[in-house]
Amino acid sequence: MRADAEQNRERILEVARTALKASSAASLQSIAKAAGVGQGTLYRHFPSREALLLAVYRHDVQELIDAAPALLAEHPPAEALRRWFGRLAAYGRIKHGVGEAVEAATRADLSGEYYEPTCAAITLLLDAGKRAGTLRPDVDAEEILQLVGFLWRSDFGKDREARTAHLLTLVMDGLKPQ
Amino acid sequence: MRADAEQNRERILEVARTALKASSAASLQSIAKAAGVGQGTLYRHFPSREALLLAVYRHDVQELIDAAPALLAEHPPAEALRRWFGRLAAYGRIKHGVGEAVEAATRADLSGEYYEPTCAAITLLLDAGKRAGTLRPDVDAEEILQLVGFLWRSDFGKDREARTAHLLTLVMDGLKPQ
DNA sequence: CGATTAAGCGGACATGTGTCCGGTTGCCTT
DNA sequence: AAGGCAACCGGACACATGTCCGCTTAATCG
Numbered sequence: 001m002r003a004d005a006e007q008n009r010e011r012i013l014e015v016a017r018t019a020l021k022a023s024s025a026a027s028l029q030s031i032a033k034a035a036g037v038g039q040g041t042l043y044r045h046f047p048s049r050e051a052l053l054l055a056v057y058r059h060d061v062q063e064l065i066d067a068a069p070a071l072l073a074e075h076p077p078a079e080a081l082r083r084w085f086g087r088l089a090a091y092g093r094i095k096h097g098v099g100e101a102v103e104a105a106t107r108a109d110l111s112g113e114y115y116e117p118t119c120a121a122i123t124l125l126l127d128a129g130k131r132a133g134t135l136r137p138d139v140d141a142e143e144i145l146q147l148v149g150f151l152w153r154s155d156f157g158k159d160r161e162a163r164t165a166h167l168l169t170l171v172m173d174g175l176k177p178q
Numbered sequence: 179m180r181a182d183a184e185q186n187r188e189r190i191l192e193v194a195r196t197a198l199k200a201s202s203a204a205s206l207q208s209i210a211k212a213a214g215v216g217q218g219t220l221y222r223h224f225p226s227r228e229a230l231l232l233a234v235y236r237h238d239v240q241e242l243i244d245a246a247p248a249l250l251a252e253h254p255p256a257e258a259l260r261r262w263f264g265r266l267a268a269y270g271r272i273k274h275g276v277g278e279a280v281e282a283a284t285r286a287d288l289s290g291e292y293y294e295p296t297c298a299a300i301t302l303l304l305d306a307g308k309r310a311g312t313l314r315p316d317v318d319a320e321e322i323l324q325l326v327g328f329l330w331r332s333d334f335g336k337d338r339e340a341r342t343a344h345l346l347t348l349v350m351d352g353l354k355p356q
Numbered sequence: 357c358g359a360t361t362a363a364g365c366g367g368a369c370a371t372g373t374g375t376c377c378g379g380t381t382g383c384c385t386t
Numbered sequence: 387a388a389g390g391c392a393a394c395c396g397g398a399c400a401c402a403t404g405t406c407c408g409c410t411t412a413a414t415c416g
Contacts, residue, residue, distance in 0.1 A: 001363090002364065003412070004412070005363075005364060005412095027401080027402060028402085029401080029402075029403085037366070038366025038367050038368095039403090039404080039405095040366055040368095040405080040407090041364075043405080044365085048404080049403075107333065108333050108334065138344070139348060143341055143345055143348075146328040146331075146333075146334065146341070147345055147349075150324040153324075155324075156286070156320070156324065163320075163324070167321055167324060170314075170321075170352040174349055174350075174352025174353075175348065179393095180382055181382070182382065182394070183382095183394060186394085186395085205373085206372080206374090207371085210396090215396070216395060216397050216398095217374080217375095218395065218396055218397070218398095219394075219396060220396095226374080227373075
């Protein structure tokens, strides 16, 4: 990669980071302008809004993925999975910030360099639970991602926390061997 | 309402119906143009894309809502609920057509004149199941709508049908009294 | 060190959603 | 029948995302 390209990429990321922290609905136009580059440049580096979000929150997403084995080391599988969902919910909660990035990372259709790792993280927990006999054997990570989409999309009003926790309980019950 | 307003509304709906049948991604601009009205007129009648979709598929949405009592008359509550989910999935399947309308009808935040009725339909089934002791008592319709959002959003690739059915099984298992 | 070249740049452009406002026209009153 | 007014009309506008392409410039090579 050319040196100026690298510089531009970094500058865009830095500007985006602060701009998105201020308002997660910041437009790409404004970010490009603030970074002193054209829209074309921004779009070449980050093909879509989600890609930019994902790059900005790359650290958080990575952290989420890394949490899986750590949780598994400290808890029985089903409990670990539940706690991992809790993490996911926590990220989703910061609406339109990490939330959108998580969405991007967990969407199957996009190129999503993080989709695979995310699935792998879930599979890790899932398989452990299957072996232990505490999770049903007939589900896979992709399905679960679809199912828990409400975690970062939920529009409940006030008692978001309570309802999220509630639905997670329901999901975990459904995941038990029947 | 003025007579010309009513006429315009009807003409927009008719044009939208055919345009959306042809391509569910038809732009509102093109619909307005085809209906011989300005964008302003279209937006006054239907404040958002979803509102227009909802109006176009009003019939289908109503049908979905009406299905609840009918299903309950013919099946035990849990089974009825599951079948109702099946209907929901069937509508969602016609991606970006009735699908978006269903989404609009089931979103809590929008004015959504159909949100209430949809919740009522689910509550009907839910309460019956609770009384019969076949569904857990600690969930409500709003939560369930959040949970089954995957039905009309799912991006799984090929075996969509199978995976949807699979996830529905999981949800129903989670809904059993624990 | 200068020429070549391909990657990179940036802004104009296409298209989409949703807002606004000055002109128009149906409806009610007298 | 005529006039006033409120509601309606429609297109210009603001602003968004994402594409395209002619110009620039960093890296390489003789």
